[in-house]
Amino acid sequence: MDFEALNALKETISNQTDVALEITKQLLQTELKDENMVYSPLSIHILLSMIAADETGPSLDQFLSVLKSKSTNDLNSLAFNLVTAVLADGSASCGPCLNFANGLWVREPHSLESSYQQVLCNSYKASIKQVTMGTSSEEVRTEVNAWVEEQTRGLIPEILPPGSANGIRISANALYFKATWYDEYFHESETKEDVFHLLGGDIVDKVPFMTSSAEHCITAFEGFKALRLPYQASEDYEDCRSFSMWLLLPGAIDGLPALAHRVCSEPGFIDVHLRSWERVEVGKFLIPKFKISTRFEASDILWKLGLTARSSEMYHQAIIEVNEKDTTAAAATVDDMCFAMCEDYRIKKKEDFVADHPFMFLIKEDRTGTVLFMGHVLNPLGD
Secondary structure (H helix, E strand, O other): OOHHHHHHOHHHHHHHHHHHHHHHHHHOOOHHHHOOEEEOHHHHHHHHHHHHOOOOHHHHHHHHHHOOOOOHHHHHHHHHHHHHHHOOOOHHHOOOEEEEEEEEEEEOOOOOOHHHHHHHHHHOOOEEEEEOOOOOHHHHHHHHHHHHHHHOOOOOOOOOOOOOOOOOEEEEEEEEEEEEEOOOOOOHHHOEEEEEEOOOOOEEEEEEEEEOOOOEEEEEEOOEEEEEEEEOOOOOOOOOOOEEEEEEEEOOOOOHHHHHHHHHHOOOHHHHHOOOOOEEEEEEEEEEOEEEEEEEEOHHHHHHOOOOOOOEEEEEEEEEEEOOOEEEEEEEEEEEEOOOOOOOOOOOOEEEEEOOOOEEEEEEEOOOOEEEEEEEEOOOOOO
16 A cells, blocks of 8 residues: 555544544453453454444444444445555565454344445455354354454454354454564563562562663653554555554553553544654663453443444454564454444664553554554563
């Protein structure tokens, strides 16, 4: 995708980021505030958009309000650009390995309007499966789970729990991401154990920290620092995408709750603070290796955001692993509906970045601002 096309998406993506922060704010009011967390706001957003494309009246109004969009045409257009361009697989040209897939299962005798089928196929590139009469819910659950497992390269084998898949229509989205670091920043031989400070004041011993003496993109703001770790870009000169992981590290050991509140509450926080960067020499530099997984039912979160006009169970699960070589992440969202309704900068100074206490992280495409994954690390040795 060329530079001009990516820039044209920025405004629409900005609305999607606002939705992501609204969801994050709600999640941080649940038990997840006390656990390691990762999720994909993008996966949830696209699934809701796909469902909204078949809604009308007050229900549609709720979807558009929650998704901060003017029309389903805008949502469908965004989905098309994301599926076909922003999240297109780049592994053939040494870029990130990406898979972004949508699916829909419909029970007989119910069917889809031809116009809706066209939108699903054209804008969402969704696979549609008609479930024959007599097929048990357990058979449908097994099939949907197998589809998600395949799309996430085996990382999410059971998104739907036992006893689910009873609805007449099941919509699903799956996202897989794997990318190596832009440079050989980290080496296993240089990884060392150190302590990590928890929010409550306790410490965890023998946490493996990746170290680096390379120049890094670190920006110091009032109360926190932002670190950008870019991933290897595609060798295709027409592919202008730029994926990276961002770490937001509060200055205070117990500063994550206040920082998370700022991120989710200050208008345009991500666009303002994570839009530019400067490379600096580093002093002390520690990033913990981590692997975390999160699953939750999104229905209650969406109800609190104003999506109250429909009855369904929506499941979300995400996983991420960060090590010296690369980042691997996957997410899936499934809705079980009960009834229809870089630029280089001059090196200026040395900057420490010691992530030895709780921090936030994002994986995003920097040209458009698309946030793929978001979460926080409270304890690198936790699940």
